[in-house]
Structure formats: C-alpha cells, structure tokens
Amino acid sequence: CFNSGCSCEKCDFETDLCKALRESNLQPGWIRRNGRSGMGPPYSDHNGNDSAYFLSLSPEMRSSSATLRTNVFLPTDKEHVCQITFHYWISQMSGTLVVGLQKLSEDTITNIWQVSGELQNQWKANTITINSTEKYEV
Numbered sequence: 001c002f003n004s005g006c007s008c009e010k011c012d013f014e015t016d017l018c019k020a021l022r023e024s025n026l027q028p029g030w031i032r033r034n035g036r037s038g039m040g041p042p043y044s045d046h047n048g049n050d051s052a053y054f055l056s057l058s059p060e061m062r063s064s065s066a067t068l069r070t071n072v073f074l075p076t077d078k079e080h081v082c083q084i085t086f087h088y089w090i091s092q093m094s095g096t097l098v099v100g101l102q103k104l105s106e107d108t109i110t111n112i113w114q115v116s117g118e119l120q121n122q123w124k125a126n127t128i129t130i131n132s133t134e135k136y137e138v
Helices: none
Strands: 030-034 053-057 082-088 096-103 110-116 124-130
16 A cells, blocks of 8 residues: 555556556566466465466566556655555565665665565565655655
C-alpha cells in the first residue's frame, strides 16, 4: 500500500500495472504472471494464492537487470512521510533487488534499500519510508 504522502493505493497486479507504476517504464524483462504460468517458482503470491498475479523477471533476464519505475510522487511534509510496503521474492544467489530514489531535479538515483539472494525462495516484505522536500520517483 502506498500510504499518506504517496496517496494510499493497494497494488496487486490483478488486472494490470498499478496506477503508481508507469506503463511506459516497464522495461523489457518484466512480465506479469501468476503461479500457474509454468515458469517455475514462485508458484503463488505472498498470500499463497496460485492464481494471483505478480511481476517477475522473464527467464531470459536472469543474468541482467531490469528497472520498474513509479509515477511522480509529490513532496512529503512533516505530517505526511511516504511509506511504501512491498513483497519480494529472490530465487537465485546472485540476484539483488535495489530500491532507488530519484528527485526530479537530479539525474542520479540514490539507492535507499537493497537485498541480495541470501533470502532465497520465499516471499519477504519490506517497508521503506521516504521523506523528500521535492517531487520524486522510486
């Protein structure tokens, strides 16, 4: 759920990409699938539902990277920091998931969280808190 400063929106990929994610920035390599797709693990979403959809890297992308970029979020204030909670699955030891923050005034992306493949073959959840004085993307 994208909370308070990010305008709370639950994103489950059941019908399409969420409003919070940019269709135009779904780079090649990302596919929307479920556990019944025959592509290997995970065989269900984080709730154990094998027909529920999630985003996954296609098998051809295992040795490279792909980016998923949000829409622009508005600046946060003292009362409304932005919290983003997401579920993730890493199925190979060399895999790394990185969350980056890009302020619209900057060309660089600042890494604000990352995890590597030691948490293998199970769904995990993480919440990141963002406090930005200007518009940004994640």
